[in-house]
Every structure is written in C-alpha cells, then in structure tokens.
Amino acid sequence: MATMMLAAIFVVLSLIATRGSVAQFPVQGLQPLQDQCAHLQEENSHLTGTLDQLESCVQGCLRNSFFHQTDCEPGILAYYPLDNDFKDHCNAFHATPQGGVSIDHATGQNGAARFDGTGKLVVDFFRLYQWGTAFSISVWFKRTGGFTTYSGIVNNGYHTTGSWEIRMGRSGSTYLTHEEFGCGVVTANSPATWDFSSVDAPSHTWHHAVMTYDGFRLSFYVNNEPQHGNENCCSGPILARNTPVTIGQAGPGTVGNPEFFTGLIDDVRLYGKVLSTEEIAALYSRGAGMN
Known part of the structure; x- marks a missing residue:
C-alpha cells in the first residue's frame, strides 16, 4: 500500500506542476490516493476535485508520513x-x-x-x-x-x-x-x-x-x-x-x-x-x- 501511495502521490505532484485542473478526479491511477483521502472528502465539503484540493490532500498525506511520531495516538x-x-x-x-x-x-x-x-x-x-x-x-x-x-x-x-x-x-x-x-x-x-x-x-x-x-x-x-x-x-x-x-x-x-x-x-x-x-x-x- 505504501508503494501504491507513493506512486499515486508522484502522479498528482506531476500534475500539480502543470497547474491544470480536473473535475472529480478523472485521471486514472489516482484510486489509491482517493481511498486514502476519502475521509477528508467526507469531512471537508470544500474538496471538489480540483488539483489545488488534490495538492492539499497530498500535502497532508506527506505530512503524516514524514512527521508522524510513534507516540501519537490514533485520531x-x-x-x-x-x-x-x-x-x-x-x-x-x-x-x-x-x-x-x-x-x-x-x-x-x-x-x-x-x-x-x-x-x-x-x-x-x-x-x-x-x-x-x-x-x-x-x-x-x-x-x-x-x-x-x-x-x-x-x-x-x-x-x-x-x-x-x-x-x-x-x-x-x-x-x-x-x-x-x-x-x-x-x-x-x-x-x-x-x-x-x-x-x-x-x-x-x-x-x-x-x-x-x-x-x-x-x-x-x-x-x-x-x-x-x-x-x-x-x-x-x-x-x-x-x-x-x-x-x-x-x-x-x-x-x-x-x-x-x-x-x-x-x-x-x-x-x-x-x-x-x-x-x-x-x-x-x-x-x-x-x-
């Protein structure tokens, strides 16, 4: 799952670099990232599917990966x-x-x-x-x-x-x-x-x-x-x-x-x-x- 997440993040970061926009995540290969961020979509109605919002989601995933500490409780x-x-x-x-x-x-x-x-x-x-x-x-x-x-x-x-x-x-x-x-x-x-x-x-x-x-x-x-x-x-x-x-x-x-x-x-x-x-x-x- 970690490998799939990194691959999906790489795809999204490449798209962000072009600063285009998409609607409702139409690019194939993003399903792992969508799965990881589904809870964010449910809790944050402002996530509408633009690359700006994908970028925010990716940053959160990266932040959790690089800054998460072993003594941090779930939730x-x-x-x-x-x-x-x-x-x-x-x-x-x-x-x-x-x-x-x-x-x-x-x-x-x-x-x-x-x-x-x-x-x-x-x-x-x-x-x-x-x-x-x-x-x-x-x-x-x-x-x-x-x-x-x-x-x-x-x-x-x-x-x-x-x-x-x-x-x-x-x-x-x-x-x-x-x-x-x-x-x-x-x-x-x-x-x-x-x-x-x-x-x-x-x-x-x-x-x-x-x-x-x-x-x-x-x-x-x-x-x-x-x-x-x-x-x-x-x-x-x-x-x-x-x-x-x-x-x-x-x-x-x-x-x-x-x-x-x-x-x-x-x-x-x-x-x-x-x-x-x-x-x-x-x-x-x-x-x-x-x-």
Whole structure:
C-alpha cells in the first residue's frame, strides 16, 4: 500500500506542476490516493476535485508520513507538548508565538508554555477547518494571575465567533470567579459557548481539562472527573470559522479586554474523535510536564 501511495502521490505532484485542473478526479491511477483521502472528502465539503484540493490532500498525506511520531495516538489532529518548542509533534501544524510567551523549565524536568498576560500561540492551519461531529481537546493549565479578566486557555475564536473554547472566569463576575472556568462548542442550533460554566479550578494549581463532543452530547472532564453542565446543548457539526486555533487568549479578545491568559499551559492535544473515559484517565495519569 505504501508503494501504491507513493506512486499515486508522484502522479498528482506531476500534475500539480502543470497547474491544470480536473473535475472529480478523472485521471486514472489516482484510486489509491482517493481511498486514502476519502475521509477528508467526507469531512471537508470544500474538496471538489480540483488539483489545488488534490495538492492539499497530498500535502497532508506527506505530512503524516514524514512527521508522524510513534507516540501519537490514533485520531489525533495536533499535539503540542510545549516541553521545548511550540511545534505540533504529530502532524506539523506548528504554533506561532505572538507577544509574551516562552518555554519555562524552572520548576520541572520537562517544560511548559509560560504566558505573561500579553502573549499567545496561534495555529493558522485550522482556519476554516471542518471540525465535524467527533472532536476532543485535552489541556493542562495553571493560572497564576490576570484575575480581573476572563482568560482564554485554548479555542479557535471568542465565544460566538469561534467554534469551541475553554476559558477562565474573572473576579467579580456574576457567575464566574477567577478560580472557575467553562467551555462549549458552537453548532447551527447552539450559537454560543459556555455550555459548561462555574467549574472549579483554583489558581496556582495544575488542572487537566478535556472537552469531547459526539454530534449530540458535549462532555467536560476536569482532573478526570466528569462535570455537570448543559450536556445536551448541541447537535450536528461544529461550525467552521475563518479563525486560527489560539492558545493563551480568548480568540483575538475584545476591545479594551484582550482576555490573555497568565500562567502555564502544557500538553495541548486536539483530536478528530471522541475520547473514551479510559483514554481521558490515561491522559490524566501522565500528568503535566511541570506538574
């Protein structure tokens, strides 16, 4: 199968070099590549059969071949250990640092990303990404400041303008304090996040958060414990947005309130599947790099 894939990729790359276009993959010999990328066609309606789209598919196949690591789990979209860099160690969808963010090794053998309240990590690859009806996000975090403002942990946009988010509260909020946080997804019938709120997360302490969505039910786990919220908030695919995945800020923030995170974030994992309770427990048992 690997030989057939390489042969098909060679044919497509040769065609791409000519920059012509075809409709519905009419060139013979591409069947192996079509088979490999069928799941992409199903999940991404924008794949219509042009060579530009074939090129994107081939790049994904090549990326998986050259960057896949043996410790990457099935179904993982991106993995940011944040031990020594801001790279995706599974599929090379690397994060770009902006502002005050660095790798901190001060309190442990492994590293974690330290955010000073002015910086974030941005992954532009996920703009317009079709999240579908099977999604999970796992993250470790420790908040150490910025308690007067909401603070984005990981998301792909702010509240109603993104597709999903995990975000901290603020002191003096009517329903969230700086030691509480929430999460949610955005679908056609659920236009805002905060499907879970007022979840306890004391500051200056490491916490593990996992959010999963299966197209009908949203679940949220903190330190391997299931939380109570609006589990039946949503149905259907998570909406695609022209926004990047952002770590350390609530999307781009709002005017006068950027909602940067202050503290440490570690071991961020995005999945195109619904994590099982056993998988969540295994992630929790590994701990954070600086825990």
